Amino acid sequence: MKKLAVVAFGGNALLHGDQKGTIDEQETNAYNTCLNLLSLIKNDYNLVITHGNGPQVGNILLQNTAGAKMFDIPEMPLDICGAYSQGFIGYIIEQQLRNILEEFKIEKDIITIVTQVLVDKNDPAFKNPTKPIGPFYPKEEADKLATESGSVFKADPRGRGFRKVVASPQPLVISNRNSIAKIARDGQIVIAVGGGGIPVFYVEPNKLQGIDAVIDKDLASSLLAVQIKADEFFILTDVPKICINFNTLWEKKLDRITLAEAKQYLAEGHFAEGSMAPKVRAAIYFVENGGKECVITEATQLSVPDSGTRIVA
Numbered sequence: 001m002k003k004l005a006v007v008a009f010g011g012n013a014l015l016h017g018d019q020k021g022t023i024d025e026q027e028t029n030a031y032n033t034c035l036n037l038l039s040l041i042k043n044d045y046n047l048v049i050t051h052g053n054g055p056q057v058g059n060i061l062l063q064n065t066a067g068a069k070m071f072d073i074p075e076m077p078l079d080i081c082g083a084y085s086q087g088f089i090g091y092i093i094e095q096q097l098r099n100i101l102e103e104f105k106i107e108k109d110i111i112t113i114v115t116q117v118l119v120d121k122n123d124p125a126f127k128n129p130t131k132p133i134g135p136f137y138p139k140e141e142a143d144k145l146a147t148e149s150g151s152v153f154k155a156d157p158r159g160r161g162f163r164k165v166v167a168s169p170q171p172l173v174i175s176n177r178n179s180i181a182k183i184a185r186d187g188q189i190v191i192a193v194g195g196g197g198i199p200v201f202y203v204e205p206n207k208l209q210g211i212d213a214v215i216d217k218d219l220a221s222s223l224l225a226v227q228i229k230a231d232e233f234f235i236l237t238d239v240p241k242i243c244i245n246f247n248t249l250w251e252k253k254l255d256r257i258t259l260a261e262a263k264q265y266l267a268e269g270h271f272a273e274g275s276m277a278p279k280v281r282a283a284i285y286f287v288e289n290g291g292k293e294c295v296i297t298e299a300t301q302l303s304v305p306d307s308g309t310r311i312v313a
Contacts, residue, residue, distance in 0.1 A: 006225040009051040031096040039303035050221040053085040053195030061134040079210025086194035109188040116175040117197030123169035136161030181228035196220040218282035
C-alpha cells in the first residue's frame with residue numbers, strides 16, 4: 001500500500017527573507033519547492049501539503065489598514081485575513097505543482113481546502129498573547145492603537161518597534177479531516193491547514209466563530225497528520241539536519257534520534273523558540289501519537305535517501 005505523508009512547507013517555500021513578495025518571486029519559489037516533491041510522488045507517496053503564511057498575512061494586514069485609512073474600507077479581522085492568505089497561497093502552490101506534474105506527465109488532481117481549526121476559547125494562551133503579527137509601530141502609535149482597539153502590543157526584542165501580539169492556542173480538531181484523508185488516500189494531492197489553519201471556537205453550542213489568534217503551523221500540521229493517520233510527517237525548513245550545541249565547537253548534526261532523545265534535547269534547551277523548538281515539538285507529538293517517523297530537513301534533501309533528521313519511536 002502507498003504511504004500517506006503530510007509535508008509542511010517552511011516559510012521560505014514561497015518568500016525568502018530578502019524578497020519583497022511579488023507574485024513572480026512567490027511563484028518561482030513555490031515551483032522550486034514543489035519540484036522537490038517529485039521524489040516522494042515517484043516513490044508512491046500520497047501527499048497532503050501544509051504551509052506557512054506569516055509574511056503574506058503581514059502584507060494583508062498592512063493593505064487592510066491602508067484601505068481603511070485611505071478609502072474607509074472596513075477592516076477585516078485576523079481570521080478573515082488568514083482565510084485570504086490560505087486561498088491565494090493554496091492557489092500559487094496548486095498552480096505551480098500542476099505545472100510540474102504536467103511537465104513530467106503525472107496525472108493527479110490538486111485540491112486546496114481553506115481549513116478551519118477548532119480551539120478552546122478558554123485556552124490559557126488567550127490570557128498571555130505572545131505571537132507577533134503585522135507591522136512595527138513607534139511606541140506612541142502602538143499605544144494609540146491599543147487604546148482604540150483593545151489590542152496588545154509588545155516591544156520587539158531587536159528594537160525595531162512595537163508589534164501587535166495575539167494568542168497562539170493549542171489546535172484541537174482539524175475541520176474536514178476525513179475528507180482530506182479520503183482525497184489523499186485516493187491518490188490526489190491536498191493542500192490544507194495553511195498558516196496553522198483559521199482558528200475558530202464555539203461561541204455557543206453549534207455556533208462556530210473565528211477568533212483573533214494564530215495557531216503554530218507545525219503543531220497544526222502535526223495534529224492533521226495524526227488525525228488522518230499519516231504514516232510519515234515531513235517538516236521542511238532551511239537546514240538539512242537539526243543540531244545540538246548549535247553554533248559551538250561541540251555542534252553535532254542529528255541523523256536519527258528516538259522520541260526519548262528528542263524530548264531530552266528539547267528539555268536541555270538545544271532548540272531555540274521561534275526557530276527549531278516548535279518543529280521538534282510537532283515531531284514529538286506526531287510520533288508519540290502513532291506516527292511512524294518524522295523527518296526535519298531542507299526541501300532539496302527529499303530525494304536523498306535517509307536524509308534529514310529522523311525522529312522515531
